Amino acid sequence: MDKSKETKTTDYPAFFRKRIFIIIAVSITPMILVSGIILYQFNRSYHEKVHAHLAELVLKHKQNIDGFLVEKLGNIRVLAKTFSFEELSDESFLRDRLEMLQRGYGPVFVDLGVINSQGLQVAYAGPFKLGKALYSTAGWFETAIKNEYVISDVFLGLRGLPHFIVTVRDNWKGESWIIRATIDFVAFNNLVGNIRVGETGFAFIMNREGELQTKPLFDVMPDKGPYLEFMKTKLKEKDDVQIVERKDAFGNKNIYVAAFLKGGDWLLVYQQRASDAFSDFRRALRVAFAIIILGGLAITSMAYLLSTRMAYRVARMDKERQMMDEQIVETGKLASVGELAAGIAHEINNPVAIMVEEAGWIEDLLEEEDFKEGKNLDEFERALKQIRTQGKRCKDITYKLLSFARKTDSRIQEVHLNDMLEELVAISAQRARYSNVTINTNFQSNLPLLEVSQSELQQVFLNLINNALDAMEKTGGKLEMSSKVEGDYVVVGVADNGPGIAKANLSRIFDPFFTTKQVGKGTGLGLSICYGIIKKMGGEIEVRSTVDVGTTFYVRIPLAKEKEKEEVVATT
Amino acid sequence: MGVDGFRILLVDDEVEFLETLVKRMKKRGMNVSAVKSGEEALERLAHDPVDVVVLDVRMPGMDGIQTLREIKRRDPLIEVIMLTGHASLEVAVEGMEIGAFDYLMKPINIDDLIYKAQDANKKKEIQKEKIRHMEGVESEE
Numbered sequence: 001m002d003k004s005k006e007t008k009t010t011d012y013p014a015f016f017r018k019r020i021f022i023i024i025a026v027s028i029t030p031m032i033l034v035s036g037i038i039l040y041q042f043n044r045s046y047h048e049k050v051h052a053h054l055a056e057l058v059l060k061h062k063q064n065i066d067g068f069l070v071e072k073l074g075n076i077r078v079l080a081k082t083f084s085f086e087e088l089s090d091e092s093f094l095r096d097r098l099e100m101l102q103r104g105y106g107p108v109f110v111d112l113g114v115i116n117s118q119g120l121q122v123a124y125a126g127p128f129k130l131g132k133a134l135y136s137t138a139g140w141f142e143t144a145i146k147n148e149y150v151i152s153d154v155f156l157g158l159r160g161l162p163h164f165i166v167t168v169r170d171n172w173k174g175e176s177w178i179i180r181a182t183i184d185f186v187a188f189n190n191l192v193g194n195i196r197v198g199e200t201g202f203a204f205i206m207n208r209e210g211e212l213q214t215k216p217l218f219d220v221m222p223d224k225g226p227y228l229e230f231m232k233t234k235l236k237e238k239d240d241v242q243i244v245e246r247k248d249a250f251g252n253k254n255i256y257v258a259a260f261l262k263g264g265d266w267l268l269v270y271q272q273r274a275s276d277a278f279s280d281f282r283r284a285l286r287v288a289f290a291i292i293i294l295g296g297l298a299i300t301s302m303a304y305l306l307s308t309r310m311a312y313r314v315a316r317m318d319k320e321r322q323m324m325d326e327q328i329v330e331t332g333k334l335a336s337v338g339e340l341a342a343g344i345a346h347e348i349n350n351p352v353a354i355m356v357e358e359a360g361w362i363e364d365l366l367e368e369e370d371f372k373e374g375k376n377l378d379e380f381e382r383a384l385k386q387i388r389t390q391g392k393r394c395k396d397i398t399y400k401l402l403s404f405a406r407k408t409d410s411r412i413q414e415v416h417l418n419d420m421l422e423e424l425v426a427i428s429a430q431r432a433r434y435s436n437v438t439i440n441t442n443f444q445s446n447l448p449l450l451e452v453s454q455s456e457l458q459q460v461f462l463n464l465i466n467n468a469l470d471a472m473e474k475t476g477g478k479l480e481m482s483s484k485v486e487g488d489y490v491v492v493g494v495a496d497n498g499p500g501i502a503k504a505n506l507s508r509i510f511d512p513f514f515t516t517k518q519v520g521k522g523t524g525l526g527l528s529i530c531y532g533i534i535k536k537m538g539g540e541i542e543v544r545s546t547v548d549v550g551t552t553f554y555v556r557i558p559l560a561k562e563k564e565k566e567e568v569v570a571t572t
Numbered sequence: 573m574g575v576d577g578f579r580i581l582l583v584d585d586e587v588e589f590l591e592t593l594v595k596r597m598k599k600r601g602m603n604v605s606a607v608k609s610g611e612e613a614l615e616r617l618a619h620d621p622v623d624v625v626v627l628d629v630r631m632p633g634m635d636g637i638q639t640l641r642e643i644k645r646r647d648p649l650i651e652v653i654m655l656t657g658h659a660s661l662e663v664a665v666e667g668m669e670i671g672a673f674d675y676l677m678k679p680i681n682i683d684d685l686i687y688k689a690q691d692a693n694k695k696k697e698i699q700k701e702k703i704r705h706m707e708g709v710e711s712e713e
Contacts, residue, residue, distance in 0.1 A: 350586050353679035357592040360682055364599050391679055399677075 016311040023303035028296055035292055039285065046281045054197075054257045054277070055241040058270045061195050061203065062241075062259040068191060069151055069166075069262060072108065075101060076168045076181045077149060079112075085172035088114045088123060088179060095125040101181075110163065110182040117145065117176045126182070128159050144169060144178050151262060154185070154213045161185070164213070189214045192268070198279065201272035205261060213266055220271075221249060230258040230267055245274060345398035352398070356391035359384050400525045401512075415450045415457060417490060417557075418443045421481055424458065428465045435469055436476030437496075444484040448559055452537050457557070460530040460541075464494040464553050467526065470517070471498030471551065489539065489556040497550035506545055530555075578623040578693040582606040583613040583639065584655065585631045596682055602689070610634030614642055622650065624673075624692045626685065629656040629663055637666060644671045649699055651692035655680065 079088075079097060087093055094112050101109045111126020119136025135141040140152045144167035154164045167180045192214045195203035204216035208231055212220065226244050233242060242258045253274040261268050275282060363384050371377060425439050432439050450457075468479050480495040501509060501516075508514045510531045515524030534541045538558045545551035580602055584590050590606040597604040605622070607613045611634055613625065625643060629636035640652050654667040654675035664675040673692040676685060 349678050350589065354586060354589045354592065356679040357589055357596065357682075361592045361596050364596055395677075395679055 012311050012315050015314070016307050019307035019310060020300075020303045023306065024300055027299040027303070031292065031295055031299075035288055039288060042284070043281065046278065050255070050277050051243050051257075054255065054270060054272070055243060057195070057197070058203070058257045058259050058268060059241050061192070061270075062261055062268050065191055065205075065261055065268060068188070072105075072181070072183055073149055073151060073166050073168070075105065075109075076166050076179060080168040080170045080179045085114065085116075085170070085177045091123045091125060091131070094123045098125040106187070108184050108187045110184050112182075113180040115141070115178045115180060119145075130158060133158055140165060140167070141178075144180070145176055151265075153207045153209075153211065153265075164188075193217065195270060197270075197272060198276040199273075200276040201270065203268060203270040205266050205268050207266055208264075226256050227258075227267065227269060230256075230269070345401040348394065349398050352391050352394040356388060359387040359391070397525075400529070412451055413454055415452055415454045417447050417450055417457075417483060417492070418445070420454065420458060421461060421483060421492065424461050424465060425481060427462070428469065431466075431469055432479065435473045437469060437472050437479055438477075439479045439481065442480065442482040444482075447483060447485065447490055450490065450557055450559070452557060453533075456533045456537075460533050460555065461492070461494070463526045463530050464555070468494055468496035468498065468551070471496055475499070477550075485559070486556070488559050490559060492555045492557070493552055494555075495550060495552035500547040500549055500551055501543070501545040502547060506543065509543065510541075578603065578689075578696075579621075580604045580624045580626060580689055581613060581616065581622040582626045583608075583610065583631070583636075584626075584628040585609060586628075593682070593685075597686065600682075600686060602686065610636070610639030610642075613639055614646075617643065617646065617650070621647070623696055624689045625650060625652045626655055626689065627652050627672075629654055629667070637663065637670065640667055640670055640672055649696055649703075651696045653685070653688050653692055 079101075083093075083097070088097070094114065098109060098112045101112075111124065111128060111130070113121045113126070113130065113133075114123040115121045115135055119134055119138070119141050121130060121133045121135060124131045124133070138157070140150070140155070143152070144150045148169055150165075150167045152164045152167070154162050156162060163182050163185045165180050165182050167178050169176055169178050171177070192203050192205055195201075196217070200218070202217040204220060205213040206227060207213055210228060210231075226246060229244075230242055240259070242256075244256050245253060246256070248254050254271050255274055255277050257270040259268045260266070362380070365371065366377065366380055366384075371380075374380070421441070421443065425441060429439065465479070465481075472479070475498065477497045480493065482493040482495075484491055505514075505516060510527050511524075512528040513524040514528075517524075531541055534555055534557070540554075540556040542554045542556070543551065544554070580597070582590055582593060582597075582604060584593075584606070585608055587608060590608070594604055594606050605616075605620075607616050609631055610627075613627070614634075617625075627636045627639055627643075631639075634642070636654060636656075640654070643650055643652060648671065651673040652667075652671070654664060654672045656664060656675055656677055667675060673695065674688050676688060
């Protein structure tokens with residue numbers, strides 16, 4: 001019965017791994033492909049969206065700043081056109097004008113100055129003491145005297161503070177003169193400094209030389225990064241915005257958005273860390289990855305679970321099939337052994353009969369007077385008795401063999417299994433007492449009637465009980481008899497706590513002639529006969545045994561026949 | 573054991589078995605003879621009738637059942653004891669149905685065989701007596 005363990009097993013781990021791999025591949029591949037495509041598309045469109053948003057932001061501010069500059073320039077131009085050099089050269093008048101401007105436009109205009117063609121500031125209104133300052137050598141003056149109007153870059157100038165100026169040139173009596181206004185750097189700076197997006201987005205302005213025109217929020221290295229490239233780019237449309245993404249000197253990826261100001265003199269640059277700009281996308285990406293990883297884990301564990309279960313099931317099925325093969329082989333073997341046994345019984349019976357007969361003849365002859373005096377008469381008689389005894393033993397064996405091979409005899413009848421078992425227990429009680437064995441019964445009440453041969457079934461259980469009693473003969477012990485319905489079978493258990501059956505013997509106990517009893521004590525046919533009888537009834541007989549713990553026989557007798565019969569009765 | 577007057581015919585294909593059995597039965601004063609097959613038995617009975625036939629069931633040629641049938645057809649009064657090495661009840665039951673007196677299983681106990689044979693003969697004598705009585709009644713009428 002344990003043979004299945006010895007037979008070679010299929011390579012279940014390999015089968016198992018293959019299963020897992022297939023399930024994971026089939027489930028995860030589409031998940032990754034779909035997520036990948038969606039994420040890629042989403043990434044692209046999100047980038048486009050962010051870029052468009054930033055471009056619009058920068059463009060709006062560019063227009064804003066350009067508008068601011070044009071407006072300030074316009075204010076000064078109006079001043080130059082409206083009033084003459086003479087009027088404006090009057091410092092008190094100029095102060096009035098500055099006050100007016102400051103009233104109208106806020107403290108954007110810091111001061112005003114009127115400068116003649118020699119670069120001398122003839123009048124000044126403002127917080128600094130710059131009256132009569134000579135600008136003839138200042139860089140901005142040269143530009144300002146040549147152009148009708150100028151908005152300068154940011155410079156320190158005489159006052160030693162960063163600022164920039166707006167100048168307008170006009171003529172008075174053939175001489176050029178200039179009116180100059182300083183724009184409040186802080187106010188201007190705020191225009192740009194207020195451009196803030198996210199945590200790292202900020203803007204600043206630089207001129208064509210790469211000098212910063214506003215104070216950036218974070219450190220900027222104008223000679224590094226894409227700024228100079230922006231400068232070189234020639235744009236077709238004046239409102240065009242340039243966008244690039246690249247790593248800065250610190251290794252962080254940034255988005256740079258640039259637009260020209262002041263007719264191309266200045267560059268408004270907006271820059272932001274890519275991670276910041278795309279933080280929403282990153283968050284989505286993280287969620288997506290979390291889902292993919294969780295999904296992957298779920299799939300993997302499911303694959304593992306399913307495969308384990310499948311491998312287990314396949315292994316069990318294989319084992320069952322192996323066991324079935326074994327049982328078929330065994331039944332086949334029993335059938336042929338049965339036929340063989342019948343043949344042997346017939347063939348042996350006759351010679352044994354002759355031998356017994358001859359021995360009897362010698363016995364007869366010994367009774368004659370000639371032999372009565374023989375000194376070995378006793379020995380002769382002992383030997384003959386032995387021959388007769390052994391002949392009888394042969395006879396017993398052949399009878400058992402024949403009953404084993406017998407096809408059918410006993411009538412099928414309704415059997416009250418529990419009553420029958422009780423009877424058998426009662427019969428065995430005497431013997432059990434001698435062996436110091438207690439018999440316990442645990443029968444399920446209301447067992448259905450069985451349609452079997454009563455005498456055959458008796459033979460089976462008597463055999464099992466006797467075996468159990470034999471096993472416990474020396475030690476004493478407990479014999480447990482039980483009966484219960486299990487599915488379509490009644491299961492009868494005969495359990496002893498004797499010495500158990502060695503594993504090597506367990507698979508052979510149903511083989512004919514197999515016995516562990518002493519020579520002459522058992523024929524080795526009892527269990528094969530039981531097996532044959534139970535099999536014939538469509539039942540099963542099964543043994544479980546552990547050495548030093550005990551042995552239990554389970555006999556399963558089918559109920560199915562009764563049902564069939566009922567159906568037949570019902571249909572007729 | 574005194575000499576019984578009735579005659580017994582043993583039928584078995586095992587010559588050794590027959591010889592010993594004949595010797596032992598003769599030693600016990602039985603009037604016994606033996607043949608080796610069913611055919612021989614019928615031939616012998618044709619000109620040398622006996623009272624009891626002890627017939628082995630398994631024989632080559634005519635088997636025990638066939639021989640029994642034929643014997644009973646020819647002379648229903650002859651009692652037949654079946655001898656079998658075959659534990660099969662069917663054959664024994666079949667033999668009894670056809671009219672065998674009883675059956676014994678090999679190896680046999682010689683005393684059992686002799687008792688059975690005596691019983692069989694007794695039965696035959698009773699039957700004979702009945703028939704004779706009935707014939708007598710008929711003739712008286």
